[in-house]
Amino acid sequence: MKPAAFDYVRAATPEEALEVLDQEGGDARILAGGQSLLPMLNMRLARPHVLVDIMAVAEWRELRDHAAGLRIGAAVRQAALERLDDLPRSQPLLAAALPWVGHAQTRSRGTVCGSVAHADPSAELPLVLVALGGEVHLRSRRRARRVPAEAFFTGMMATSRADEEIVEAVSLPARRPGAGYAFREVARRHGDFAIIACAAVVDGSGARLAVGGVADRPVARNLPAPDAKELTEALDDFAWDLDARDDLHATARYRRELVRRLGRKVIEEAARCHA
């Protein structure tokens, strides 16, 4: 349970970090808070040749809440978001999900972009990003591009990020007036990986439900309004389409049942906030 050997680079600017990625590609890994990467290193599931510590890059510490939404830089820790007094008002879904991300003892170090880059299928922050239709800002030495969250997550811990790119920031659209938001999760113990996590956005036109922990990535679907008769059938279809699997923590059948029940619950809860 000790990491294999690697070089360690402390980058002071984005250019320095991107240069290492450009030269070493897949042999290099970005080290931010380390709360996803260090377990992988300790268990030797990852054996990079070089780690690039980006926490000293001032530009990536940017956390900007403006009219269009919230932009969270690569070096912003989860705890820094929790300390934003205005977060429950400006980003109600994010504020509801944050306490479920790991434990206070890991949020103190872990970054938002790190969790997104790691792309664990049961992680809360990728789920929130998909539910809200957020964007992932990727940057390499040669180019910068923005990828919608739904296109960024491509599978189990797999993303559309290329080896020489870093997740430079993620952005969430501003809260929509008249929309309601809710988040719920079922786990064996608070802070454990979610057996299933649900995030809902409800407005006058219908509901959008995102589910994590069931498929190999967070998946969102637009559903009928909570008072519509068709919702039950739509939730049932969604539950089957997510292709749940049995594992140590829960059976596929239990997970499908949770999609139906927890899914309805968060949609109803979001509708109440919206009402």
Next chain:
Amino acid sequence: MPRLSADRLHTVSFTLNGAPVSGAAEPRMLLTDFLRHVIGATGTHVGCEHGVCGACTVEIDGAPARACLTLAVQAQGAEIRTVEGLESSPGHLSALQESFREHHALQCGFCTPGILISLSALLRDSPEASEQEIRETLAGHLCRCTGYVPIVTAALAAQRRLRKAKGSADA
């Protein structure tokens, strides 16, 4: 840009419980091992080494964090607080430690250093923390002996003790 080579030892310096410490570490060395084997501060325990059990919890720059998910080189220049730094004065237990003793909040003691760090930070930063908040803080720790109830009792008792001490100090 500084690049620390994998096969060399590099000097790491930080503040440990208020005093400067320094030692040599390869980049891959975890903060847990640096504290225990290089500095000789064995109060911090090593359990699961992947961030689940909480035994290695220390304070880094004022917030509880997993020492096993931190590289020693990442701690360069940081303020670290470990269980060795909790006693109120040399040889005197803190209010929280005293309450742990009174309420049998430990048996084997393996998880205790991490739990003391998390709870002492909670009681310092949120003196009015509810039982629910105490339990949420404890969710980041595994204890296989106590069943947690005595730990919650001890934390609430420590809170009362600290409040009383503050009350008499204010008077």
